[in-house]
Amino acid sequence: MPDLKADLKRWQETALKRTLDRSPERKQAFTTDSGIPVKALYTPLDNPESDYQQQIGFPGEFPYTRGVYPSMYRGQLWTMRQYAGFGAAEETNRRFRYLLERGSTGLSIAFDLPTQLGLDSDDPLAEGSVGRVGVAVDTLADMETIFQGIPLDRVSTSMTINATAPILLAMYIAVGEQQGVAQTQLTGTTQNDILKEFIARGTYIFPPEPSLKLALDIVEYCLGNVPRWNTMNIAGYHIREAGADAVQELAFTLADAITYIERARERGLAVDEFAPRLSYSLGCFRDIFEEVAKYRAARRLFARIMKERFGAKDPRSYLFRTFSGSCGSTLVSQQPLNNIVRVAMHALMGVLGGHQAIHTACWDEGYAIPSESAAQIALRTQQILAHESGLANTTDPLAGSYYVESLTNEIEKRARAYLERIDAMGGMLEAIESGFISREIQESSIRYQKSVDSGEKIIVGLNKFQEQETDQGAAAMDLFQADPAVEGRQKAALSAVRAKRSQEEVASALSELAAVISRNENVMPVVIRAVKAYATVGEITGVMRSAWGEYRSPAYI
Amino acid sequence: MNDVGNRKIRVLLAKVGLDGHDRGIKTVARYLADAGMEVIFTGIRSTPEQIVDAAVEEDVDVVGLSFLGGDHMTLAPRVIDGLRRRGLQALIVLGGIIPQRDIPALEQTGAARVFLPGTPPDRIVQFIRGSLEQN
Numbered sequence: 001m002p003d004l005k006a007d008l009k010r011w012q013e014t015a016l017k018r019t020l021d022r023s024p025e026r027k028q029a030f031t032t033d034s035g036i037p038v039k040a041l042y043t044p045l046d047n048p049e050s051d052y053q054q055q056i057g058f059p060g061e062f063p064y065t066r067g068v069y070p071s072m073y074r075g076q077l078w079t080m081r082q083y084a085g086f087g088a089a090e091e092t093n094r095r096f097r098y099l100l101e102r103g104s105t106g107l108s109i110a111f112d113l114p115t116q117l118g119l120d121s122d123d124p125l126a127e128g129s130v131g132r133v134g135v136a137v138d139t140l141a142d143m144e145t146i147f148q149g150i151p152l153d154r155v156s157t158s159m160t161i162n163a164t165a166p167i168l169l170a171m172y173i174a175v176g177e178q179q180g181v182a183q184t185q186l187t188g189t190t191q192n193d194i195l196k197e198f199i200a201r202g203t204y205i206f207p208p209e210p211s212l213k214l215a216l217d218i219v220e221y222c223l224g225n226v227p228r229w230n231t232m233n234i235a236g237y238h239i240r241e242a243g244a245d246a247v248q249e250l251a252f253t254l255a256d257a258i259t260y261i262e263r264a265r266e267r268g269l270a271v272d273e274f275a276p277r278l279s280y281s282l283g284c285f286r287d288i289f290e291e292v293a294k295y296r297a298a299r300r301l302f303a304r305i306m307k308e309r310f311g312a313k314d315p316r317s318y319l320f321r322t323f324s325g326s327c328g329s330t331l332v333s334q335q336p337l338n339n340i341v342r343v344a345m346h347a348l349m350g351v352l353g354g355h356q357a358i359h360t361a362c363w364d365e366g367y368a369i370p371s372e373s374a375a376q377i378a379l380r381t382q383q384i385l386a387h388e389s390g391l392a393n394t395t396d397p398l399a400g401s402y403y404v405e406s407l408t409n410e411i412e413k414r415a416r417a418y419l420e421r422i423d424a425m426g427g428m429l430e431a432i433e434s435g436f437i438s439r440e441i442q443e444s445s446i447r448y449q450k451s452v453d454s455g456e457k458i459i460v461g462l463n464k465f466q467e468q469e470t471d472q473g474a475a476a477m478d479l480f481q482a483d484p485a486v487e488g489r490q491k492a493a494l495s496a497v498r499a500k501r502s503q504e505e506v507a508s509a510l511s512e513l514a515a516v517i518s519r520n521e522n523v524m525p526v527v528i529r530a531v532k533a534y535a536t537v538g539e540i541t542g543v544m545r546s547a548w549g550e551y552r553s554p555a556y557i
Numbered sequence: 558m559n560d561v562g563n564r565k566i567r568v569l570l571a572k573v574g575l576d577g578h579d580r581g582i583k584t585v586a587r588y589l590a591d592a593g594m595e596v597i598f599t600g601i602r603s604t605p606e607q608i609v610d611a612a613v614e615e616d617v618d619v620v621g622l623s624f625l626g627g628d629h630m631t632l633a634p635r636v637i638d639g640l641r642r643r644g645l646q647a648l649i650v651l652g653g654i655i656p657q658r659d660i661p662a663l664e665q666t667g668a669a670r671v672f673l674p675g676t677p678p679d680r681i682v683q684f685i686r687g688s689l690e691q692n
Contacts (some may be wrong), residue, residue, distance in 0.1 A: 033660035114624055125604070128631025129575050202577015230640050244582050293625075329580075333674045366674055367656060373621045442583060452678055462675050555579065555600040557586040 003138035008043055009264070013072040014313055016040070033287035033457075034245035035447075036410055042402035047409070056405070057526060059354075059395045062307070064299040065408065067354040073392035078350070079357035080382045081106040081323065087486045089145035092135040096150060104379055106357060107188075108158040109146070110134030110166070116203040118164045118541025121490040131486040133369070134160075138494045139534045143171040144178065152176045155312040156462065158233070158323065158357075163205040165192040166214055167540050170322040170528040173226065187278055189323070190231035195256040195428065196235050199437045200242035208429055210548040214523065216263055221276050221524035231280040232260060232426070233323060240283040241329050243445020246294045247411055249282065251418035252437060254302060255428040258419075261310060262427075271484050275306065276316035279356075284346035292398055293407035295322065295353030301412045324350045326361035330426050335461035339363035345380050351391045352398055358382060438556045447554060477529065494536070502535040510543050515548045566594040566689060568619040569647075571608045572601040573636060576626030581653060581674075585621065589685070594619075604634055609639035617647055619685055624653040629663065637667040648688050650681065655661035 002010070030038040047055075057063055060070030068074065082104055085313045096107055111134040114126035120138050121130045132134050152175065161168045167420060169190050173183045197204040219231045236244075236253035244252065246303055257278065264274050282298060285291055302320040306312040326346040331339045340363045350358040360372030360378040370378070385391055424433045429522040431437050451457040458464045509530035516526050523544075530540050565622050570586050570636055572579055575627040590596045612620050620640065622633060629651065637649055651663060660671045669688060672681055 008584075062658075117575055125575065128628035132627035133576070133625075197577075202579065229675065241580070352646055445580055445584060446587050449678065452680065463677075551598065555583070555598050557583050557591070557596065557598050 002044055008045065019256070019425050027105040028115070030269050032246070032407070033285060033349075034247060035289060036290065036407065037219060038403075043443075044402060046402050046406040049071065049239075055409070056399060059358070062315070062318060064318060064320065065520045066399055068299065068356070072354060073386075074395065075353070077383075077392060078355055078387050079106040079156070079323075080104055080379060080386075082379055083108040083110055083160070083325070083359050084322065087131040087135065087136060088482060088490050089137070089142040091486075092146050093148055093150070095375075096146070097373075099234040099375070099461075100150070100155070102376065102379060103383065106156045106158060107150075108160065110160055112136045113203070115168075115537055116161060116164060116538055117543070118205050119218065119438055120496055120536045120538030123538055127487070127513040128448075130490050131483075136416045136486070136490045137168065137171070137425045138176055138490070138536050138538070139497045140531045141493070141534065143175050145169075147175050147179075151181070151184050152179055153181045153520075155188075158191075158230075159189065160191050160199050160533065162191055162194050162201075162203055162213065164537060164541060165190045165481070166218055166523055166527050167531060167537050169218060169226075169229075170524065170531045173528055174532050181224045185228070186226055187228045188516055189233050190218060191235060191281075192232045193234045193256065195259060195432065196238050198399075198432050199252065199441065200238040202243075202553075204551055204553065206544065206548040207442040207551040210544070211551075212263055213520075214544075215260065216267060217522045217524055219264055219277070220267060220522055221470065222268060222277060223269070223273055225524075227277075230276065230321075231274070231277045232373040233279045233281050234260065235281040236422070237283040237325055237327070239282050240285060241327055241442065242441050243448060244441045245444045245448075246285065246287075246290050247414040247418065248440060248444060249421075249448045250298050250301070250411065251415040252428075252441075253280065253282065254298075254305065254415065255431070257302070258305065258309070259428045263447055264325075265310075269388050271306070271310045271312045272314035275310075275312055276314065276319070279321045279323065281323045281325070282421055283485065284324050284349045284353075285327045286330050287400075288349050288352070288406060289401075289404055290411075292347040293404055293411050294402070295324070295349075295400075296396070296408045297412040297415065299354075300408070301415055322353075322355045323359065324353065325359035325480060328361055328365060331361060331366050332459055332462050333366045336363055336366065337365070338461055340377060340381070343378060346386070347382050347385050348391070351385055354396055356549075362539040383438050390428050435554060435556050442531050442556055497534050498536070504534045510539060513540065513543045514547065517544065518552075562625070566619065566685065567597070567615060568594050568621060568685070569597045569608070569612045569615060569617040570621045570623070571599040571603045571611075573603055573605060573622050573632045574626055574628045575602055575610060575622070576624065576628070577601045577623045579623070581625075582621070582623035582675065585623075585652065585678055585681055588682055592682045592686075594682075605635040605639055609637050609643060609645075612640060612647060613643045613645050616644075618689055619648045619650065621650045621652065621681075623654055624651065627654075628653050629653070630659055633663055633668065634666045641667065648685065650685070651662040652676070652681070 056065045065071035068118040113129045115137045119126045121136050176186050192215050194215050221227045222231045234257045236249040239252050240249040297322045306318050343360045347360050361380050362374035362378045364374045425431045513526045610685045649668045650670050651668045662691050
């Protein structure tokens with residue numbers, strides 16, 4: 001046998017050339033969805049097997065390319081974590097029970113924008129937004145209702161909350177206590193990733209420095225008190241949704257993580273104490289191989305950073321544990337039932353990528369808050385993949401694919417190059433404040449849109465294979481309709497709570513909070529005291545606003 | 558034609574309300590600017606009052622508002638009424654995640670057009686040019 005390199009050359013110059021001379025390839029150049037060049041064929045030459053132990057290794061061992069745990073889905077399937085929350089607390093409670101009864105294994109709460117921004121439901125700025133994109137929470141009473149009949153020692157709850165995360169976590173702790181569940185037993189996650197709010201999602205309140213302080217207060221408090229809590233879910237998902245490509249998504253997520261870890265160390269926390277409680281989130285976009293390679297590269301690059309840069313010793317600090325979810329921006333409003341297929345592909349990428357928890361989007365979410373039937377299909381999609389497809393029978397089944405391994409290496413290399421640029425600027429906070437990150441994302445976003453305009457990127461039903469439709473899809477849909485009465489009911493409930501509580505205790509807790517802030521101490525204990533006194537989200541945030549002021553981020557267009 | 562009379566078309570774009578999803582409106586901003594219009598983006602979380610003040614002060618020809626948080630029925634009319642009360646006859650265009658059923662009411666209030674997800678941005682450029690040339 002000739003050696004492989006010579007043999008490949010022979011094939012390219014004979015068999016392949018003859019075919020291409022007769023009929024050329026469909027396109028001039030093939031790339032991944034993020035623009036990484038893709039060759040016609042990958043062979044062992046692209047990934048020498050001698051690198052196996054160094055680059056790929058075994059699941060649950062450094063560098064974790066193949067997965068964070070040794071047995072992965074053969075031991076335990078991923079958590080099917082569906083995102084829900086809307087209207088008032090009673091409705092969210094009903095949706096949660098609906099999901100739990102149907103086999104959902106983790107809860108994920110969406111809060112409305114006033115709650116995320118520290119505004120009470122009766123704040124004039126909240127008008128029109130109460131209970132719209134998530135559930136409205138003003139006081140502990142709302143949180144009590146959300147979890148009525150749901151024992152907190154038997155579910156894990158993920159909360160998409162950032163600027164006001166300390167308040168919502170405090171409420172969760174208080175509800176647990178009422179149910180007789182100690183905070184040491186609570187499991188779940190606070191997103192608590194404020195940096196990506198500045199660059200992508202927009203629900204920041206305070207300037208970057210005090211925002212980081214609050215985020216780290218949760219990390220520090222949970223260390224001794226809520227040891228099983230995932231204190232942060234450092235998210236690339238939103239960065240991707242804002243227009244970043246796969247490499248930027250990964251690089252910026254890791255740059256955010258590096259910043260938090262550095263800040264925690266500056267507080268005197270040891271990396272091996274807090275790093276095991278950090279979790280991560282990446283999106284599921286369109287290109288299956290690119291996404292799987294991104295997840296594999298993420299695990300490996302992160303483990304290397306933790307070891308090389310931070311000197312972490314505890315293997316748990318190396319684990320890039322992830323929650324991944326359908327990128328809503330890949331869904332299409334035209335011929336909306338096709339989204340069921342797209343979401344199935346998201347779940348496929350997630351499972352092949354070895355995530356710990358997966359969210360699948362609902363096909364109708366481009367129109368409104370998902371209907372119950374669409375929510376059921378989204379969950380069933382994951383169950384079909386888990387139980388009918390054979391996907392979960394072995395670990396990291398795409399490992400060893402010449403293409404996927406090569407793409408994994410390429411994504412790691414490109415993400416590392418970004419991290420070096422960010423370091424050279426003085427770190428992620430500087431890169432954000434200088435507008436570098438926003439501009440990079442904006443340029444990718446525009447490039448993407450232009451390739452859709454030109455038809456180079458095909459979106460079925462949108463720029464190709466269109467139907468003449470007078471929105472027949474939407475008309476046929478059993479669309480969820482937000483109840484316009486929610487806002488009024490929520491306001492009434494809030495004034496009832498305000499009237500009933502001890503005003504002295506609220507005032508005393510709030511003035512202690514102001515004192516704690518001025519002494520630059522951890523706010524968690526006093527925030528817990530304040531929520532137990534039924535102080536509102538707006539009142540607690542108000543104390544912080546007077547201390548730190550509000551931030552307005554410049555916009556780059 | 559990029560000009561009204563002999564000046565560039567001036568457009569104010571804003572995210573009104575609390576929602577921070579600004580990818581769509583920033584994309585529109587870029588396309589309008591590339592088409593030769595002067596674009597002012599007031600950023601996320603603008604209040605109706607801030608938008609009206611900015612639009613009057615900048616004397617814009619077009620006001621574009623983007624929604625995703627479900628608060629369009631409350632906030633869009635507030636901006637439009639404010640503009641009319643201040644005597645600014647700007648063309649109003651809306652975009653974002655807005656249910657079909659809300660569109661007639663929004664048009665009644667004074668929105669010239671509501672652009673839904675998937676709209677090619679060039680179509681928005683053409684609509685603005687076409688509408689301003691007619692007047």
